[in-house]
Amino acid sequence: MQRRSFIRIAIFTSLSTQVFAKEKKIKFYKSFSQELNFPDVLKPTIHKNGLKEFNLNLKESQVSFLQNVKTKTYGINSSFLGPIIKVQRGDEIKINVLNSLKEKSVLHWHGLHLEGNCDGGPNRSIDPNSSWTTQFKINQRAATYWYHPHTHEKTGEQVFKGLAGLFIIEDKDSNKADLPKEYAVDDIPLIIQDRRFDNKAEFLYKYSMHDVMMGVKGNIFLVNGVIRPYINVSPKTIRFRILNGSNSRFYSFEFSDKRGFYQIAGDASFLEKPVEMKSLLLAPGQRAEVIVDLSDLKNKSIYFGDSYSDESLLKINVKDEKEQKFILPSNLTKIHEYTNIKDLSSLKRRVFTLNMSMGFLGINGRKMDMSYINEKVSLGETEIWVIKNPGRMPHPFHIHGCSFRILSRNKKQAYLNERALLDTVIVFGNEIVEVLVQFNYKASKEYPFMYHCHILEHEDAGMMGQFTVEDKTI
Numbered sequence: 001m002q003r004r005s006f007i008r009i010a011i012f013t014s015l016s017t018q019v020f021a022k023e024k025k026i027k028f029y030k031s032f033s034q035e036l037n038f039p040d041v042l043k044p045t046i047h048k049n050g051l052k053e054f055n056l057n058l059k060e061s062q063v064s065f066l067q068n069v070k071t072k073t074y075g076i077n078s079s080f081l082g083p084i085i086k087v088q089r090g091d092e093i094k095i096n097v098l099n100s101l102k103e104k105s106v107l108h109w110h111g112l113h114l115e116g117n118c119d120g121g122p123n124r125s126i127d128p129n130s131s132w133t134t135q136f137k138i139n140q141r142a143a144t145y146w147y148h149p150h151t152h153e154k155t156g157e158q159v160f161k162g163l164a165g166l167f168i169i170e171d172k173d174s175n176k177a178d179l180p181k182e183y184a185v186d187d188i189p190l191i192i193q194d195r196r197f198d199n200k201a202e203f204l205y206k207y208s209m210h211d212v213m214m215g216v217k218g219n220i221f222l223v224n225g226v227i228r229p230y231i232n233v234s235p236k237t238i239r240f241r242i243l244n245g246s247n248s249r250f251y252s253f254e255f256s257d258k259r260g261f262y263q264i265a266g267d268a269s270f271l272e273k274p275v276e277m278k279s280l281l282l283a284p285g286q287r288a289e290v291i292v293d294l295s296d297l298k299n300k301s302i303y304f305g306d307s308y309s310d311e312s313l314l315k316i317n318v319k320d321e322k323e324q325k326f327i328l329p330s331n332l333t334k335i336h337e338y339t340n341i342k343d344l345s346s347l348k349r350r351v352f353t354l355n356m357s358m359g360f361l362g363i364n365g366r367k368m369d370m371s372y373i374n375e376k377v378s379l380g381e382t383e384i385w386v387i388k389n390p391g392r393m394p395h396p397f398h399i400h401g402c403s404f405r406i407l408s409r410n411k412k413q414a415y416l417n418e419r420a421l422l423d424t425v426i427v428f429g430n431e432i433v434e435v436l437v438q439f440n441y442k443a444s445k446e447y448p449f450m451y452h453c454h455i456l457e458h459e460d461a462g463m464m465g466q467f468t469v470e471d472k473t474i
């Protein structure tokens with residue numbers, strides 16, 4: 001992407017929160033002294049007919065993010081974040097979600113193609129000590145997706161406390177691609193989040209009007225739930241699957257020595273060809289897969305960091321081993337979706353203007369209202385959604401139940417690394433982004449799909465709308 005921030009070298013700078021840490025004698029672990037955590041890959045029960053059944057349990061817990069004190073958290077089958085659900089295209093899956101929290105919650109399968117009544121949204125909430133079972137078939141491209149709560153007006157807070165996990169889909173292309181694939185060895189998930197703590201080391205979410213308008217941002221960064229971790233890798237090419245799992249913070253990821261890397265996938269598919277990059281911009285909700293060659297770093301270390309905040313997030317120690325060479329595949333997939341449209345001008349256009357003014361967040365002049373269906377879409381029809389951001393602040397616009405492609409960004413082409421299938425797109429200030437989108441799964445007015453800004457405080461405050469997808473012929 002052209003958009004460069006003030007590029008400073010992401011050498012770790014000391015944190016301002018050390019001040020409160022001193023007062024309360026709360027100590028951080030020594031920087032980069034804790035190993036990166038790798039979420040478990042959840043084992044399904046496989047039934048005779050091939051159905052894969054997964055169990056998720058949302059629960060309260062606590063975690064020692066800081067050295068001598070525990071922080072109250074939420075987790076899914078673990079004390080913070082959740083396991084990775086990993087499936088193949090074509091799998092029929094069943095997921096049992098048990099809510100062991102003291103409040104309502106629900107899980108949404110971000111980026112997945114499925115009927116509205118199989119998805120979790122604000123209209124489907126699971127009471128405490130109750131469970132919800134959903135079943136659907138995986139029929140979409142290999143990529144790194146994720147899941148998180150979508151509780152009415154509480155998504156931001158519940159994600160902040162720790163509810164989120166990765167959902168990885170593999171398919172023919174990804175299985176045969178000559179890419180690093182060994183989980184936790186050279187295929188490494190990185191869930192990037194920021195948090196702030198109060199002086200008792202509890203998460204500080206409770207927000208002010210400023211937090212709602214600007215989004216809640218923390219000054220402490222977590223990678224897979226660990227503050228400033230390290231990993232040890234061999235001198236070879238590594239694949240990172242990166243999720244910006246933050247509530248509102250945008251990142252410009254890069255390596256401390258400014259080395260180039262290749263982006264190979266966006267939210268919902270591979271790119272057709274790897275795209276060479278020096279920095280990677282990700283908004284909340286977005287994912288990217290990147291490939292970086294570390295074979296020259298035998299017995300050395302570098303940092304993976306964020307140039308916006310000037311923070312190093314992860315230290316990468318390269319082992320003293322024989323280096324392994326890697327040849328990057330030149331073609332990853334062919335994206336045929338949305339390519340054979342003869343007449344763009346014949347497509348239905350819907351305009352979504354993102355509104356943000358003193359104390360008001362909405363879309364097309366309306367706040368999210370659970371009893372109001374904003375749009376009615378016909379099943380299987382390709383449309384152009386025009387997202388207008390007349391303000392200054394960028395908003396990541398996300399649509400449920402589909403994957404789309406960018407048609408234009410202020411009348412220009414999408415950036416090279418955005419030319420994958422996506423489910424979340426950044427709409428910068430004063431920008432108009434057009435996307436081509438098609439919905440192949442139904443959603444009723446009882447369980448409609450959502451479109452919204454993925455800054456979770458904006459979503460919770462009403463920058464969201466609902467739509468149904470119905471068969472036109474009925």
Ligand code: C2O
Nearest residue numbers: 108110285398450
């Ligand atoms: Cu990840 Cu409705 O969102």
Ligand code: CU
Nearest residue numbers: 109110111400
């Ligand atoms: Cu979503």
Ligand code: CU
Nearest residue numbers: 395453455458
């Ligand atoms: Cu927003």
